[in-house]
Every structure is written in C-alpha cells, then in structure tokens.
Amino acid sequence: MTPAHFATPDAAEAAYYRAFERADYARMQSIWWDGEGVVCVHPLGPVLVGIDAVLASWRELFAGGPGLRFEVRLQGSIGSDALVVRTVAEIIRVSGESTPRPPIIASNGYRRVESGWRMVLHHASPTQEHLRPAARATAATTLH
Amino acid sequence: MTPAHFATPDAAEAAYYRAFERADYARMQSIWWDGEGVVCVHPLGPVLVGIDAVLASWRELFAGGPGLRFEVRLQGSIGSDALVVRTVAEIIRVSGESTPRPPIIASNGYRRVESGWRMVLHHASPTQEHLRPAARATAATTLH
Numbered sequence: 001m002t003p004a005h006f007a008t009p010d011a012a013e014a015a016y017y018r019a020f021e022r023a024d025y026a027r028m029q030s031i032w033w034d035g036e037g038v039v040c041v042h043p044l045g046p047v048l049v050g051i052d053a054v055l056a057s058w059r060e061l062f063a064g065g066p067g068l069r070f071e072v073r074l075q076g077s078i079g080s081d082a083l084v085v086r087t088v089a090e091i092i093r094v095s096g097e098s099t100p101r102p103p104i105i106a107s108n109g110y111r112r113v114e115s116g117w118r119m120v121l122h123h124a125s126p127t128q129e130h131l132r133p134a135a136r137a138t139a140a141t142t143l144h
Numbered sequence: 145m146t147p148a149h150f151a152t153p154d155a156a157e158a159a160y161y162r163a164f165e166r167a168d169y170a171r172m173q174s175i176w177w178d179g180e181g182v183v184c185v186h187p188l189g190p191v192l193v194g195i196d197a198v199l200a201s202w203r204e205l206f207a208g209g210p211g212l213r214f215e216v217r218l219q220g221s222i223g224s225d226a227l228v229v230r231t232v233a234e235i236i237r238v239s240g241e242s243t244p245r246p247p248i249i250a251s252n253g254y255r256r257v258e259s260g261w262r263m264v265l266h267h268a269s270p271t272q273e274h275l276r277p278a279a280r281a282t283a284a285t286t287l288h
Contacts, residue, residue, distance in 0.1 A: 039220035039231045041249055044272040047231055049220035076183035076193035078253055078264045080226035085253060085265060087183045087191055105185055107251055107267045109222055109229060120222045121229060123251045125269030128188040 004030040006117045009084040009110035016108070016119060017070045017090075023062035029055055033111055033118035041123040043104055067095040075105075085109045085121065103127055148174040150261045153228040153254035160252070160263060161214045161234075167206035173199055177255055177262035185267040187248055213237040215244070229253045229265065247271055 004027075006012035012031060019027040032038055032054060040054040041047050042061070048054050071091040078085050089103040109121025148171075150156035156175060163171040176182055176198060184198040185191050186205070192198050215235040222229050233247040253265025 037220065037222050039222060039229075039251075041231070041251075041269070044270065046271065047219040047233065047249055049231075075191040076181065078181050078183060078227065078255065080224050080255070082224035083222065083227045083229075085183075085227075085229060087185070087193075087265075087267065089191065105191055105267070105269075107183070107185075107265065111222065111224070121231075121251065123231065123249070123267055123269070125185070125249075125267070126188065127190065 004118075005115050006031075006110075009079070009086060009117050012110050012117045012119055013072070013086060013088075013108055016122075017072055021066060021069060023064075023066040025055075025059055025062050028058045028062070031119050033113060033120045035120070038120045039109075039123070040121070041125070043124045043126050069093040071100070082112045083109065083120075084117075090124070148262075149259050150175075150254075153223070153230060153261050156254050156261045156263055157216070157230060157232075157252055160266075161216055165210060165213055167208075167210040169199075169203055169206050172202045172206070175263050177257060177264045179264070182264045183253075183267070184265070185269070187268045187270050211239040213239075219249075226256045227253065227264075228261075234268070 073089045087107045092101045106124040110117045111120045217233045220231045231251045236245045250268040254261045255264045
C-alpha cells in the first residue's frame with residue numbers, strides 16, 4: 001500500500017485510531033514509518049522494535065476483526081519540527097459491552113518525513129483503575 | 145538549583161537514574177525541562193502534565209529516601225536533532241529484596257535547549273510479568 005500523506009501529527013493520529021477501529025491492516029501499515037527504529041509497546045506487552053515486529057503485532061491483533069471504538073483525549077504533547085509525541089487517554093468501548101473500559105494511556109510519536117508525518121512510537125499502558133475492578137465496583141455501589 | 149548541562153540524551157538519562165537512585169530531588173528538578181509541556185506517567189499512574197505536577201510527584205516519591213537500584217537497558221530510540229525518545233527496560237532492585245522486580249518499560253524523552261539536553265517525557269509502565277507473580281513462582285519452582 002502506498003504510504004499515507006499526513007499534513008500534521010493530529011491527522012496521522014486520527015488515521016491511526018480509525019485504522020485500529022476498522023482492524024485495517026493495510027491502512028495501519030501505511031501510517032507507520034517503515035524504518036528500523038520504530039517502537040511499539042502494547043499494554044503490558046514487550047517492547048517491539050523495528051517495522052517487522054511492529055507490523056506482525058498488528059496483523060495478530062487484527063486477526064479477530066474489528067470490535068473496538070476509541071474516544072481519544074489529548075493529555076499532553078512534546079515536540080520539535082521533526083518529531084512530536086502526543087500523550088493521550090484512550091477510552092475504549094468493546095463490542096457487546098455496555099460500559100467503556102478504564103482508560104489506556106498512550107504516548108504516540110510521529111516523525112516528519114518526505115511524505116508527511118508518520119508514526120514512529122506507540123507506548124500504551126493501563127492506569128491504576130484497570131487493576132482495581134473491586135475498588136471501582138465498591139465506588140459504584142456507594143454512589144447508587 | 146542551576147539547570148544541569150547534558151551534552152547528550154544519554155548523559156541526561158544517566159543523571160536521571162542516578163538522581164532516582166539517590167532520591168535527590170534537587171538534582172531531579174535540574175534534569176527536567178521547566179516548561180509547561182513536560183509529561184510524566186509513573187507506572188499505572190495518571191498523566192502528569194507541566195513541571196509543577198511532575199516535580200510534586202518526585203517530591204512525594206522521594207519522601208521515603210533512597211531504596212532503589214536501576215539497571216537500564218536501551219530497547220529502542222527515535223529522534224530528531226532537537227528531541228529524542230529512548231525506550232528502555234528498567235530492572236529495579238529494591239533494598240532488602242534479594243531478587244530484582246520484573247522490568248518496567250519506560251519511554252524517556254529529551255529535548256535540546258540552550259543549556260543542553262533536558263528531560264521532557266517519562267512514560268513508565270509494567271510488563272505482563274509484573275502481573276503474574278504466580279506464574280513466575282511456578283517457573284522458579286520448576287527450575288530449581
């Protein structure tokens with residue numbers, strides 16, 4: 001697939017989450033920079049380095065088809081002319097579940113190349129709430 | 145404290161882990177860029193944005209004094225002339241514990257400013273092993 005052309009890191013990020021929602025491997029492939037240096041950490045997973053390892057993880061993740069909806073909230077951003085890292089909270093809804101999962105925190109890096117901005121980093125991790133279902137249930141009980 | 149001058153991101157990173165080991169708040173403060181855009185995520189914690197929130201977290205973390213030893217292994221790195229993100233595995237030894245904890249994965253960002261390289265991002269998260277003490281104990285039993 002021809003690499004995508006994204007005018008801004010924001011545009012690349014929007015395309016990334018759309019590809020994730022659609023489990024669109026070809027699109028996801030076009031969003032990542034195809035260099036050796038790219039880094040991807042799925043929640044609680046190992047550090048994947050290089051485009052081959054990163055794409056293999058997406059192929060595996062997308063094997064089951066689409067099923068997630070993302071609401072993405074920008075928390076903070078650092079950047080230079082050539083590289084931007086956006087740290088976001090991902091509120092994820094899973095098909096068949098009535099309430100969203102606790103947020104995942106992700107730092108997404110984008111690099112400016114000739115064809116526009118491409119993804120070079122995705123480091124995603126759970127928040128404390130993710131590990132405290134009992135505490136959350138208690139809080140809900142107290143509130144209702 | 146006068147901001148530190150680090151000639152390279154590697155030098156800033158070495159100073160960062162040394163300050164962490166020594167629970168040296170003034171040194172840690174000198175390593176971070178004192179801008180609004182800095183981002184820090186401690187393992188399973190919330191996203192802290194801005195130097196005030198980030199430094200408050202270090203003050204709290206260091207209140208108990210030193211007690212950790214870090215072995216840091218670079219996994220991957222992305223960078224431009226002005227911004228570098230190094231993703232590392234932190235092997236942490238806690239005082240009084242005979243074996244190291246499961247690794248923490250951290251993406252550490254450094255920005256080039258007039259005084260050298262300063263930290264602008266720390267996103268740390270546990271790996272799967274962190275959540276599987278039972279599995280690890282079983283493996284250890286099998287091996288010995």
